[in-house]
Amino acid sequence: MTDDQNTRPGPVPVWAPPVGATSGAPAELPPATPAGRGMFGVQGSGDTSGFGGLRPRRLLPQATPRPYGGPTAGSREFDEVYDSLAEAFPQLDDAVEAVVVDRGELTLHIVPERIAQVCQVLRDDEALRFELCSSVSAVDYLDAGEDRRYHVVYHLMSLTYRRRLRLEAAVGGEHPALPSVCGVYPTADWQERETYDMFGVVFEGHPHLTRILMPDDWEGHPQRKDYPLGGVPVEYKGAEIPPPDTRRSYQ
Amino acid sequence: MTYATEHETDEGRVFTVTGGDWDTVVKGIDPLHDEKIIVNMGPQHPSTHGVLRLVCELEGETVTEVRPIVGYLHTGIEKSLEFRNWTQGTTFVTRMDYLAPIFNETGYCLAVEKLLGITDDIPERATTIRVLMMELNRIASHLVWLGTTGMELGAISVMLYCFREREYVLEIFEMVSGLRMNMAYVRPGGVAQDVPDAAIGKIRDFLDLLPKRMKEYEDLLSGQPIWTERTQGVAVLDVSACLALGTTGPVLRSAGLPWDLRKTDPYCGYETYEFDVPTAETGDVWGRYLVRMAEMRESMKIIEQCLERLRPGPVMVADKKIAWPAQLAMGADGMGNSLEHVAKIMGESMESLIHHFKLVTEGFRVPAGQVYVAIEHPRGELGVHAVSDGGTRPYRVHYREPSFINLQALPAMSEGGLIADVIAGGASLDPVMGGCDR
Numbered sequence: 065m066t067d068d069q070n071t072r073p074g075p076v077p078v079w080a081p082p083v084g085a086t087s088g089a090p091a092e093l094p095p096a097t098p099a100g101r102g103m104f105g106v107q108g109s110g111d112t113s114g115f116g117g118l119r120p121r122r123l124l125p126q127a128t129p130r131p132y133g134g135p136t137a138g139s140r141e142f143d144e145v146y147d148s149l150a151e152a153f154p155q156l157d158d159a160v161e162a163v164v165v166d167r168g169e170l171t172l173h174i175v176p177e178r179i180a181q182v183c184q185v186l187r188d189d190e191a192l193r194f195e196l197c198s199s200v201s202a203v204d205y206l207d208a209g210e211d212r213r214y215h216v217v218y219h220l221m222s223l224t225y226r227r228r229l230r231l232e233a234a235v236g237g238e239h240p241a242l243p244s245v246c247g248v249y250p251t252a253d254w255q256e257r258e259t260y261d262m263f264g265v266v267f268e269g270h271p272h273l274t275r276i277l278m279p280d281d282w283e284g285h286p287q288r289k290d291y292p293l294g295g296v297p298v299e300y301k302g303a304e305i306p307p308p309d310t311r312r313s314y315q
Numbered sequence: 316m317t318y319a320t321e322h323e324t325d326e327g328r329v330f331t332v333t334g335g336d337w338d339t340v341v342k343g344i345d346p347l348h349d350e351k352i353i354v355n356m357g358p359q360h361p362s363t364h365g366v367l368r369l370v371c372e373l374e375g376e377t378v379t380e381v382r383p384i385v386g387y388l389h390t391g392i393e394k395s396l397e398f399r400n401w402t403q404g405t406t407f408v409t410r411m412d413y414l415a416p417i418f419n420e421t422g423y424c425l426a427v428e429k430l431l432g433i434t435d436d437i438p439e440r441a442t443t444i445r446v447l448m449m450e451l452n453r454i455a456s457h458l459v460w461l462g463t464t465g466m467e468l469g470a471i472s473v474m475l476y477c478f479r480e481r482e483y484v485l486e487i488f489e490m491v492s493g494l495r496m497n498m499a500y501v502r503p504g505g506v507a508q509d510v511p512d513a514a515i516g517k518i519r520d521f522l523d524l525l526p527k528r529m530k531e532y533e534d535l536l537s538g539q540p541i542w543t544e545r546t547q548g549v550a551v552l553d554v555s556a557c558l559a560l561g562t563t564g565p566v567l568r569s570a571g572l573p574w575d576l577r578k579t580d581p582y583c584g585y586e587t588y589e590f591d592v593p594t595a596e597t598g599d600v601w602g603r604y605l606v607r608m609a610e611m612r613e614s615m616k617i618i619e620q621c622l623e624r625l626r627p628g629p630v631m632v633a634d635k636k637i638a639w640p641a642q643l644a645m646g647a648d649g650m651g652n653s654l655e656h657v658a659k660i661m662g663e664s665m666e667s668l669i670h671h672f673k674l675v676t677e678g679f680r681v682p683a684g685q686v687y688v689a690i691e692h693p694r695g696e697l698g699v700h701a702v703s704d705g706g707t708r709p710y711r712v713h714y715r716e717p718s719f720i721n722l723q724a725l726p727a728m729s730e731g732g733l734i735a736d737v738i739a740g741g742a743s744l745d746p747v748m749g750g751c752d753r
Contacts, residue, residue, distance in 0.1 A: 166684050167429055197556050198689065199698050199715035219687050219698060219715070223558070223572075226579055230687060251561025254723050277386040277752055286394055287711075 073257040135151050135168040142170040145229060148191035153182065153251070161234075169230060175232040176216075176242035180269075183248045184222060194220035194229060197249035200256055202263045206289040218245070218252075235265060240242040244270040262287035323572040351379065354734070358387050364463065365748025367722070369737065376733050382678045382724045385719070387751035400678025401427050402639070404709060406499040411714060412750030413496060414459050417452040418692045419750075420501035421445050423712070425582060426701040427503040430681045435630055440628040441505035446583050447621040448491065448500065450614040451518070454525070455484040456693035456745075457750075458605045461532060464604075468545045473535050482698050483521055490514040499523040505631035508643045508650075515622060522615055529611065536604075546600040550728040550740030553598050564695025564717055565610065566744060569595045569602035577692040583690075590616050592739045600743040637679050640671040659723045678707040690718050694745050718751040 106191040134141035142165055150156045164171040167241040174182050175183075186194040199219040206213065212234035220229045235242050244251045244267035256267040264285035267273055275282060284291055298305045318747030320331045343601050357368040366387035372380040399407070401486045408423045409416040428434050462477030485495040492500035492507065500507050536542045552560075557567045562661035567574055575592040576587040593600030593609030631638045640660075660668040683705035689698040721744045729737040 111631045167432070167686055169686060172684075196563075197561060198696060199687070199713065201698060201700060201713040201715075203685075203702050203711045217685075217700065217713075219700065221689075223574060223579075226687075228580075228687065230685075249561070251720060251723060254719065258719075275386075276388040279386075286391060 072147075072248045072261075079267070099133075115261040126164070128165040132165045132170065141227060143226065144170075145170065145192065148189065149182075149185065152189040152192065153185045153207065155207065169228065171230040171232055173232045173234070176235050179216075179231065180243040180245050180248060182231065182243045183218070183220075184274050189250055193224040194222045194227075196223060197255075200245070200252050200259060202265055204260045206288045208234070209236070212236060214240050214263050215240060216259060216265055216307040239266065241262065241268055243268050244273075246270055262286065264288065278306060318625070328355070340476070347486070349462055356737070358384075364746050365751075367741075367746065368749055369725070371734060371737060373734060376690050376735075378729055378732055378734055378737055379467065379682045381729050381737060383725050384746070385722065385751050386749045392753045393712055393714065396709050400707050401503055401681055401709060402678055404673070404712065405502055408712075408714070409497045409499050410749065411716065411753050412692070412694075412718060412747045414456045414734065414747050415452055415750070416497050417445075417448045418500060418690060418697055419714075421449060421583070422505050422688060422692075422697050422699040422714075423701070424501050425679065425690065426686050426699040426712075427645050428685045430684060430701060430703050431637065431679075432682070433637065434502070435503060436632050436634065438632065439624075440509075440626060441630045441632075442583050442620050443624050443711065444506050444510055444586070444630060445501055447510075447518075447618055448488075448506075449583075449627075450617045450621070451484050451487060451521075451619065453614045454611050455694045457611050458484070458741075460607060460693075460745045461604075463741075464745075465536065465542075467738050467742050469541060470539070473532055476528065476535075477533060480525060484523070489515055490517060499683060502631075502639065504634070504637045504639075505629070507639070509630050510576045510625070515625070517726055518618065518622065522619060524610070525615060528610065528700050533608065543601065545735075545739055546743075547597070549600045549736045550732070550743055551597070551599045552728050556724070556727055560727060561720045562695065562744075563725045564692065564721070565603050565606045566721060566724070568592065569606045570598035571596045573716055576689055576696060580689060582688070586741065588617050588620050600739050603743045610675075635670070636674075638707065640667070660672075671689045680705060680707055681709075689715070694747070695716055695721060696749075714750075714753060716750045716753060718746040719753075720746070722746050724749060 077197070081181075094098075095203070130143070131140065131270075132142035132146060133139060134143075146163065153159070155178075158312040159175050159182055161173040161175060164173065172182075183194075186192050197218060198221050200216070202214050202216045204214055205312055208215075213236040216235065218234045220231065221227070222229070238262075242265070244256055246256065247269065253271070254276060256270055257273060259265055260267060260270075260273050261275045261278050262285055274280065278286065297307055321328055323329075327408040337688060352373045354371045354373055355368065356371060362369075368384040368387070370382040371378050385607065390410075392411055396404050404423055405420045408446040409421040411419050421630035425434070428437060458477040458481040462474035462481070465471070465473035465477070468707075483680070488498060488500075489495050491510050494500075497509075518705075523705050552562065552566060552570060554567070554570045554572045557570055557572070561648070563574065571594055573592040573594050576582070579594055590613040591609075593606050593613065595605045641652035641656040643650055644655075646654065661670050683703050685700065685702040687698055687700045689696050691697075695717030697717055700713040700715070701709060702711040704710040723740055725737075725744060728740045732740070
């Protein structure tokens with residue numbers, strides 16, 4: 065058997081001795097088929113397990129037209145929030161990229177540079193009063209283009225009006241950065257550190273932006289979608305176990 | 316003013332102290348006088364609820380700065396979730412806050428159900444069982460809080476008692492789900508299996524037992540001078556500080572704001588249950604003790620109402636594209652798919668086998684979008700931000716963990732106080748590091 069036969073794509077995988085067989089070690093993983101063709105060398109998306117590189121369509125909700133409605137049918141709450149914000153923050157049209165209403169939740173996509181100003185108004189204005197910043201984190205939309213890859217997500221809560229609001233700011237590039245909201249919401253301190261730790265987004269003006277969950281000398285940002293999953297190949301009883309992201313189920 | 320006289324002897328320098336001149340004496344012999352000491356508490360310390368490290372800067376016994384350092388228990392659960400299907404996610408999230416697994420699961424499942432748009436299709440019995448299990452879990456979690464806090468402040472006996480009653484709750488969990496902790500019992504669409512009748516009896520026994528035992532704890536602690544000295548006026552945090560620092564749950568309620576998501580942003584039908592939101596005005600460790608004790612009593616009220624409401628019915632959503640294909644049953648080798656189901660897919664119906672295989676290995680698809688669901692965890696607001704890209708696996712799940720957020724308040728509540736009060740203040744936040752670090 066030649067190497068050529070072994071790597072040729074085809075409907076039936078060519079038999080090969082297990083890697084460990086020659087070294088006297090127990091048999092291990094099945095022979096690798098040509099990259100990206102799954103365990104049985106199937107072309108296209110013949111995969112049925114969901115673990116073989118199946119690519120779903122990404123259809124995230126786009127901008128919603130007026131009226132925005134509310135969390136329940138017949139409510140106009142989201143319009144009220146937007147109008148109050150527009151009144152309190154006249155430059156709102158420059159700051160908001162899109163308004164999305166989905167599954168009864170209001171999302172404002174904010175220009176990253178304006179995020180701290182918008183939060184300040186949202187907290188202080190009497191008609192808005194978002195006193196509590198519940199959560200700060202990010203999502204890595206790898207397909208959204210290098211410049212808008214990391215969406216930093218803020219979940220605000222108004223205890224006065226019992227409303228929730230989500231802000232999203234898309235950053236990207238080699239050094240993704242946006243202003244910190246620590247001055248407005250001190251609770252964002254650790255959450256921004258976590259977001260920096262996990263995604264490498266820099267929050268400008270944060271008092272001490274250091275890693276919080278990973279060790280201080282860690283390299284890379286683990287929650288990025290292109291972060292290599294698993295370390296180094298491990299030798300076990302003479303056979304080599306490949307790192308997790310090169311095993312067949314994660315390819 | 317006279318100063319202490321000193322003279323050299325064979326045994327070293329000797330001061331003759333007459334009163335009022337202690338400062339002079341200390342200055343003469345203590346080279347560290349006026350200097351700050353940095354004390355490192357943890358990460359392995361009996362009163363850190365896991366592996367929390369506190370770097371304290373001290374002046375004498377007064378704390379001038381506290382810096383909590385977390386991350387020792389980081390296991391990348393949020394990242395791991397992205398590589399398993401939506402149903403398998405419950406097995407990961409239940410391991411975050413190991414004292415409140417049912418809350419982690421319920422928050423996650425409510426988020427998945429909201430993404431799927433099947434929130435209203437969840438059978439009533441499943442929702443009632445979720446509420447029942449959550450409230451039992453809240454009691455178990457508060458019992459651990461009381462026990463460990465008692466131990467940290469010198470009352471070891473109360474720890475033994477609390478863990479005894481918590482054991483009772485864990486036995487109930489075992490009867491219901493098969494596991495004492497980390498049960499992965501709540502699943503997207505409902506719960507894994509029905510509650511056996513024997514467990515109902517045991518829950519009723521527990522409801523009879525706990526009030527008597529709680530009276531014992533209160534007899535032990537409430538009038539106890541050491542307990543009151545160590546808790547009253549200690550680690551105070553008022554409402555505005557709580558909101559600025561994002562602190563929610565019993566700590567916020569102990570400052571006087573009756574903010575409880577079960578009332579203010581109801582989920583799982585909490586608006587139909589009768590219970591009160593206990594508060595205190597003091598905002599100190601004592602207030603948090605009172606609030607948590609009262610909350611256990613309120614939870615018992617809710618459990619009683621759950622037991623009355625449990626009507627026979629399905630515990631999993633009717634949609635066969637989402638529901639787990641098999642009923643679980645006890646076999647010779649433990650809990651698993653029922654023999655009846657295995658016989659059917661292996662012997663009778665090829666289509667059932669295909670359906671089972673697809674759903675179990677690949678999982679169901681969840682329409683693209685994002686949701687944020689918040690529930691009232693024993694420690695505060697537990698928020699789940701779940702993002703789907705339309706696939707069979709989560710694109711991103713982020714937990715707003717109350718332990719993580721609340722720990723930020725520790726410097727604010729302990730700086731300027733005594734080092735001993737750092738322990739009391741930290742304990743009153745009830746941080747669980749498994750949840751904090753995820």
